[in-house]
Amino acid sequence: MRLGIMGGTFDPIHYGHLVTAEEALVQFNLDRVVFMPTGVPVRKTHRTVTPAERRYLMTVIATASNPDFEVSRMEVDRPGLTYTVDTMLALRAEHGPSAELYFITGADAVWEILTWKDSERLADVCTFIAATRPGYDLSRFEQDEVARHINVEFMEVPALAISSTDIRDRMAVRRPVRYLLPEAVAAYIIKTGLYRDVRS
Numbered sequence: 001m002r003l004g005i006m007g008g009t010f011d012p013i014h015y016g017h018l019v020t021a022e023e024a025l026v027q028f029n030l031d032r033v034v035f036m037p038t039g040v041p042v043r044k045t046h047r048t049v050t051p052a053e054r055r056y057l058m059t060v061i062a063t064a065s066n067p068d069f070e071v072s073r074m075e076v077d078r079p080g081l082t083y084t085v086d087t088m089l090a091l092r093a094e095h096g097p098s099a100e101l102y103f104i105t106g107a108d109a110v111w112e113i114l115t116w117k118d119s120e121r122l123a124d125v126c127t128f129i130a131a132t133r134p135g136y137d138l139s140r141f142e143q144d145e146v147a148r149h150i151n152v153e154f155m156e157v158p159a160l161a162i163s164s165t166d167i168r169d170r171m172a173v174r175r176p177v178r179y180l181l182p183e184a185v186a187a188y189i190i191k192t193g194l195y196r197d198v199r200s
Contacts, residue, residue, distance in 0.1 A: 001099040004033040004129070005091065007075075007084060009041050009164070011050045012189060013062045014181035016162035020131045023157050024104050025068055028129060032068050033104070035059050038082040039075040042117075050194060052076045058189070062182045085122040092125050101126040102153075106160070107136055113150055123150040131157045171195040 006021045013035075021033045037055045049055075056076045063069040074090060075082045084103065091101060107130040113119055130152050132138070138154060162180050170177050172195055177186055189195060 002030045004030040004102045004104050005036055006033050006104045007036045010037045010055050010059045011164050012185055013059050014162050016159045019159040020157045024129050027155055035071045036075055039078050040081050042081050058185050061184045083117045085118040088125045102129050104129045107132040110152055128152045130154050133160045134158055168195045
């Protein structure tokens with residue numbers, strides 16, 4: 001079993017996330033990708049985060065048409081702050097020692113991994129797939145201390161220019177978001193009034 005874990009706030013989920021997951025699925029020959037919406041994100045205390053249940057539902061809507069994608073409630077249902085190491089250890093226990101776990105994240109987050117809770121234990125449990133924009137300079141990583149502590153594979157994803165922050169800001173001032181995220185997700189946001197008066 002080669003399992004990709006796409007962690008994130010998904011506030012909202014957009015095509016950048018979906019293209020990244022699909023690219024990881026193919027490039028690393030994964031059996032499937034599990035989208036893992038955070039419950040109470042530790043690193044998003046600077047702004048109000050949409051309730052987890054709504055972010056989970058948007059993720060389900062966005063991934064429903066792809067049989068290689070699934071969405072987990074593990075972090076949504078877990079009380080307290082969300083830590084990646086707890087999730088990955090739970091997945092290791094669930095799937096056994098023979099499963100290969102890949103945590104899919106953005107390249108910029110790689111620099112912060114050593115500051116995450118129990119980062120050394122986390123690095124023992126999984127390989128990181130770091131999604132980069134075309135032309136991203138990898139030389140800094142190769143010379144950095146992070147490279148000596150964690151196993152990271154890099155992957156170029158052109159669609160990473162799309163961001164949840166930009167989508168929230170656009171929706172707050174009623175600018176177009178078509179082609180940035182799935183139409184069904186955009187319809188859900190409009191119907192529920194999410195981001196109507198919220199600027200990031």
